[in-house]
Every structure is written in structure tokens, then in C-alpha cells.
Amino acid sequence: MLKKAPERENRRMVDTGGVDALISHASPWLSLRHKTGIVISSRVRLARNVRGHFFPGWAGEAERVRICQEIKEACYSLERLPQPLYFDMGTLDHVDKEVLKERRLISNELAQRGTGSAVMASADERIAIMINEEDHLRLQAILPGMNLAEAWTLIDGIDSEMESYLEYEFSQKLGYVTACPSNLGTALRASVMLHLPGLKLADEVGPVINGLERIGFAVRGVEGEGTEAHGNLFQVSNQMSLGETEADIIERLVQVVSEIERHEENARLRLLESRRAFLLDQIGRALGILLYARVLASREALDLLSGVRLGIELGLVRNVDVGTVNELLLLTQPGHLQRLSGQKLSAEERDELRAQVIGQRLKGAGLKGA
């Protein structure tokens, strides 16, 4: 239910010309300038539903289109979201949806939807608002590095402003009403993407994950729910959104992440001290294969780039910075590769192009002292 007519209807609706505008720069959560360390990015998302409509999964197409239009108008009214990008799931092709997924602007689930589902994003991609995913609204803020508190502030601001245009379904007892009961309460999920190559090399990832799960955190691979951890990238998020305030959820995750960082740093130090040749070898091989391979599958590239990132962070690699690794992490995913080449590519063609792009960007890199 739309609370009031958008105030700035004359505001120009930006035609983004597909996803091309996104391709030319790296996603801000992988900011080239930002010195990300163990924590690659921080994300907070809120689930919201608009009063007076069926959940997207129950609504027919006509109603979904109405809901989408209503939310879209509200979004264009937000002071905190000037000149947003808009992508309609009904008109985007498969490759463009892949690009948005790879930039973490949309979920797998939204990508599978069509007419009546969409995403609005800030030009800097820090804010993304998915419309008619599982809920009417999924509001997300994503920032580079360890910035959970800032991400929360950012999305809380958007959410508050949005509430002046839309009336949310809210129950005094259950909090925000969501399509899936697991999101009831604050309907908040806070997550961080962690790079844990030290723990992996020291064979200590398992115990850390088990410990996290015991105290109520979910740990997933970088590609989301149910995926393996490639590239030693792990997403840690709160399991429960009920019974705690937003601030408590964020605070607990901040604490736990600082613990994991300490473990990872210790593992790296131990490797440097007592298994230096092994460590250098792992990093060197990753670099050597990335520089000389002619065929690189996506997952292998992730794993090898993890090795190079570790090498850079430990000061063992020269002539390449974390920014380049971040850029490659994004650009060498299937959607981006196809967008870059301007054509649909087979898996084999992608693997060849990936090797070529990586080889070019890493040219001149080497182990220090070699």
C-alpha cells in the first residue's frame, strides 16, 4: 500500500542502457582503492513486505507488476537514492542477470524471476533494492572491508525513508512479516565475506566453521546458500533475526568476525614462521599458473587468485596489488567475461578468455626476491 504519492515525480528516471554502465568499473564492495584484508566486504539486508498485497510467491503476475510499480515509484522518491539504476527481470537477458548476480546486486532467486520483479541500485552499487524476490522488498547495503556498522546505518536510512512512502506489514509480536518465517523479527541478515587462506592451508577451517555454527552463525561459500567455498572465501551471517535488536545482531557479528580475523592472522604468522617454503611455493604456483595457463575454469581461478591475494597481503608478491586481484575476481566471472567480449561464449571459450584476461593483468608479477 502506497502511503503517499512520490514527491518528486518530475525526477528524471535514468535509463541505464542495460548493464553496460556497470561493467566498466569494479563493484564498490571490491573497490580497487580500498585496502581490503581478511574481510572482503560487509553486507546488511532487510526483508520488507508492503501491506495489502500477497507475498510475491502467491501474487499473480498482474499484482506483482502493480507492486513492482508502486515500489519503483517509492524508490525514485528517495533522497538517499539519487538517480538509481533500474533493471527489470522481465526484459534482462541471461548474461545481464549473471552480471548483476556477480556484482551481488541480485540473488539467484531474483534472477530466476521475470516480469514484475526488478532491482533498483544506487549508481555506486552500495545500495540495492530487490523488488518481488521472496519478499516484496529486499533492501541491501554492501561495503568493502569490515564496515558492518556503516552498512547498517546506510540501509537503516533507506528503510526509514522508504517507510514514508510504503506501509510495511508489521506485527507487534513478530516484527516485520516475511514470506519465510526464518526472517521474522528484525528481518535483518548481516553478513561478511571473509578470505581465509591461512586457516585453509593450516587445515583449520573446519573447526572454525563448526564453532561459528554452534553459536548461531551460518557459514557458506561465496556463491551463496549450499555452495562450496571456492577461493577460500566464506560468508558468515546471523542465522536468526528474531529476539535480538538490529544493533545486537550487528554487534555480535562484529565481535565474532574480529575473532576469526585473529585466528586467520595467527595461522598466517605460523605459516610464515614454520612453513615458509611451503607457503611461498603455494603462492608461487598460484601465480605461475595464472600467468601461464591458457585455459582457466572459474573455480580454479578463484582458488589461484586467493593464493596471490595472500601473497600480496603478506608482502611476498611484487608488481601486483589487491585492487587488481579484486578486479579480476569480478571481471573473470562468466557474465562479466561475456559482457566484456560482447558475445555469448561457451564454457570452453570463457575458460580461454579468462586465462587471457588474467595473464594480461598479472603480467610482470612475481615472488619478491625471485
Added chain:
Amino acid sequence: MLKKAPERENRRMVDTGGVDALISHASPWLSLRHKTGIVISSRVRLARNVRGHFFPGWAGEAERVRICQEIKEACYSLERLPQPLYFDMGTLDHVDKEVLKERRLISNELAQRGTGSAVMASADERIAIMINEEDHLRLQAILPGMNLAEAWTLIDGIDSEMESYLEYEFSQKLGYVTACPSNLGTALRASVMLHLPGLKLADEVGPVINGLERIGFAVRGVEGEGTEAHGNLFQVSNQMSLGETEADIIERLVQVVSEIERHEENARLRLLESRRAFLLDQIGRALGILLYARVLASREALDLLSGVRLGIELGLVRNVDVGTVNELLLLTQPGHLQRLSGQKLSAEERDELRAQVIGQRLKGAGLKGA
């Protein structure tokens, strides 16, 4: 039984100062200048026993020492073996024996023996005469590339000259009498070392080996009897030495090797034509790992050097020649590495030094057009 006193007793017996003299140069069968292709080396060896003595396995130490002395004196008399190198198995340490094995001057079996066993070799290492291995004499000629006929001529000349000093055990019916019945007859074993990466990548090595075994040839890995083929290096030799003349044995092997060469060349052409990216990737990865690894086990190095050799021979690799690969093949084996470093090294230390030596020698190498 010594036929006659050596004629040139005043000939200077060269003290070789251990194996140090060998280390500084590559073995001639891996000659740096020789453009070896699919056939790396050709070898012919003859087994001989001296009349009037027990076979080495039955003789006591005192008798073995007498036999050894007798043969040594004969060797020093050979016109065709001027200033031979002499290595006594009773005084060589483990590392030196490894070096001699790696240079293919002695067998595993001779290396395990002590006092009373020895080897004499020409300064250019093309000729090696093992004394009191399984037989009193094992005469070998080894040459780079496809040179079986020349190797046979060389060792036949040594053998004829030797017969003027020593009386061999010979039976009109059985030919040369040998400790193991499998060597009876000509007591000749001719072998070639083949590099078959094309057949391996095309998954066709198995059928070729089976075919060879069916027509009476033995196929082994490079490290000799009962070993796996590392580095795509295979030794092909005649199984039987009885019932054929020396010339026939050599001729049959020459023919069969030319067949295998054709198969290998075809496999390489097919790879170049229809799986070029895969081929380049295999070669590139080999090069990348060799350049950037900090720990390289012996067998992995063999396998990777095989990839680089293939790349050079197909004109796909720049700034490195086959000679360098040959040199590395020899120098990065455990014995040579320890000799080079001047100390006994653990397996871990060897793997690190191996990676270092290879990285230095291959520096600047790359895929063409990259």
C-alpha cells in the same frame, strides 16, 4: 682368465678425484648441443664373463677383487678407451653412486655392491664398463638421439679389443655365457629412451606399449626395470638376446622406434590442430609452475620438464632450448643436486634447491606470442 699382460703398463692411471669431474658438464647422451627429438638417447650393452672365475654373485670377496683387478688392467690397455675414469664401489659414498646412476654410468644393482665391483668409463661417458655387476663385465655405449647403429659399432669395437686381453666364457650352442639365462646368446641389450608426451596427452601410450610387448620388446620407465614412466620418458629394449644376430636385434629396434616416432609425431600434429588451447595450456602450466614453484619433487619436475620440452620442439616456447631442459633433467636429480650444493641434503632441502635451480635456468622463458 687374463690372456696376456697389458701392453702399456706404463700408461698413466688417472685419478678422477671422485665424481666431481663429471658434475661440471652434462652427460653426452644428454648433450647440450645435440638436438634430441623424440629419441633422447640410444644405448647398447653387452654382458660378458671371464673364463675361469665364478659369476660375481657366487664369487667370494677375494675372488671378486682379483677379477676386478684383472678387468681393470685390461681396460687400461684398451686403445679405444684412453685415460678412462675409474670408480670403485667399495670406496664411493652414497651420493657419488647416485650421481653415477643418474648419469647412467652404473646400474642400481652395481650401486648396491661394494669392494670388488667398479666401473670404468671413457672421459666423454659414451663408454661405461661395469665390473662385477651381475656379470663380470657389462660393456655399454650410450649416445644422444637415435644412434643405435653407432652405439653398436662403438661397443663392438671395445668388446673386440677387450677379447685380446680377456678370455670370455663362450659356448658354441648358447653364445656368451651369462649369470642370468635371459641374457644368453648375443648377451646384447639395445635400448632407446623415448619422449612420448604427445601419445600421453592423446591417451594412446597404453596401446603402443601393449603392441611393443606383443612383438618382443620391453617398455620401462626411465628409472629402469619395474619403474613407472615419469616425464613421459620410456625405455624400449629387446626382450630376447638369443636366436638373432646382433645386427638383427639392432635393426628390428631401429625399425620399431621409427614406427613409434611416427605415432608420436602424428599425435602431436593432431593436438596442434584440434586441441591447440589444451596443448598450449598444458605447456604453459608446466612452464609457469617450473618458474614460480619453490618446492619441486623429482618426479613432478620430470613431468613438467616434459611439457616444456614438448613446447620447445613444437616451436611454442621461447627463450629456452632443449639443451637447457636436458641439462636440468640431469642436474636436478638427487645425487647431482647434493653434489652441486656440496652437502648432503634432506628430501625437503633437495626439493627447494631443485625449484631454485630450475627457476634460475628457465628465467625469461615463456609461451610464444604471450
